[in-house]
Amino acid sequence: MLKHRIITAVWLIPLVMGAIFFFPVEYFSWALVAVFLIAAKEWGRIIDKRCTVTQWSFTFTIAVLLIALNVLVPTDEIWFKGSLHPIFLAIMIIGAMWWAISLLLVLSFPKSANFWGKSHMLKSMFGQLTLIPCFTALIALKALSSDAMPYYGGALVFLVMLTVWATDTGAYFAGKALGKHKLMPNVSPAKTIEGLVGGLLTTMVVVTGIMMVSPEQELGLIISVTLFVALISALGDLSESMFKRVAEIKDSGTILPGHGGVLDRIDSLTAALPVFTLIYIAFWM
Template identity: 75%
Template sequence: MLKQRIITAIWLIPLVLGAIFILPANYFAWALVAVFLIAAKEWGRIIDNQCDVTQWSFTCTIGILLIAINLIVPIDAVWLSNQLHPIYLAILYIGALWWAVSLFLVFTYPKSAAFWQNNPMFKSMFGQLTLIPCFVALIALKSISSQASPYYGPVLVLLVMLIVWAADTGAYFVGKAMGKTKLMPAVSPAKTLEGLLGGLVTTMLVVAGVMHYSPEQELGLVVAVTLFVALVSALGDLSESMFKRAGGIKDSGTILPGHGGVLDRIDSLTAALPVFTLVYIAFWM
């Protein structure tokens, strides 16, 4: 399993970095549609693991919504005079509200599952609220321009990914070595409080990198935002684990050997990206 994970990462990471830094923003937005369609098909299994019609219906719904967003808000209209397009901003706020609701659902699981576990409409709505704000946040960050650097937006996308990767990696290794206190056993039995704390500590490496390359930043703010985004990313992971557990699914898919599905790889990002984008707008725009 570990060997498969490493091999997949070797070809996947350059592909992701190439898309972030080399693809023009308009091509990036359309390439994302394909990626999120795969994630949508995987979420369709959460809605109904036995019914292909339900899965494809949800996938088509997500595809129509994402294409509509790209057509209604072209790349050159995403940011105007340092203001995010109102449609994008509204979707991000809705996404942030959803993650507050998701936090409640996770903390009260399995009791919370009583009203949504057997309701395809609710699970479809939850899938839309999980995927669409993440899609919008990725495009919003990628398309930010700066006179100082043409790669300013892509660097922000990479920064969020580094926070999530650092938190995940630290949580994995510290949890394996020292994990004793179960974090939320009803949702994800393997995750521990020690692992979560280890992941938060590991994200300080990202803070050190930011302060090294951009020393004019306020250290306290960078630390606070990094820890907050890392915690939110953990919520994204726990939320997907909750929905998979309720649906009797171990991995969302098999497209990424050793890693599972696309949804398994972006679950933390689905929460971290919208929240980071709103924080960035509040403190740095």
């Protein structure tokens, strides 16, 4: 298993980094459609793991919505005079509201599953609210690149990813070494409070890197934003774990050997990216 994880990471990380930094945003937005359709098919298994018609129906719905977004909002119109396009902004705000609701569902699980566990309609809606704001956030951040700063948008996307990776890595090792108190045993029995604290502390490495590259930034703000994004990313992970637990599936898919599915790799990002984008608009635009 570890060998497969390493091999997958060796080819996947350069591919992701190349797309983030070197793909023009107009190509990046269409490449993302393919990635998110794989994630949508995997979410279809969460809706009903036995019915392929349901899975493909959900995938088709996501395809229509993502293609419509790319057509209705050209990449050169995503930002205008420092403001995010109204459609993108509305989706981002709805996404943030969804993660507030998701937090309540996670905290009240398994009782909350009595409300949504057997409803294909609600689980489909939850999937749309999880995937589409993340899609728009990725494109919005990437579109912040300009001729003067061609890698700026990619750097912002990478910064969020780095925060998520630091949180996950710190949580894994701290949990293994010190984990005694379960974080949310009904949702994800393996996660511990000590692991979460370790993950949050690890993100300070990201803060250090930001301050070295951009020392004019306000330290307190950078620390606060990094910790908040890290916590939100943990919510994304817990939320997917909750939905998979009800669906009785371990991994969302098998397309990434040793890692599971695409959804398993982006679960934390689905929460972190739209929230970070809103924070960026509030404090840096």
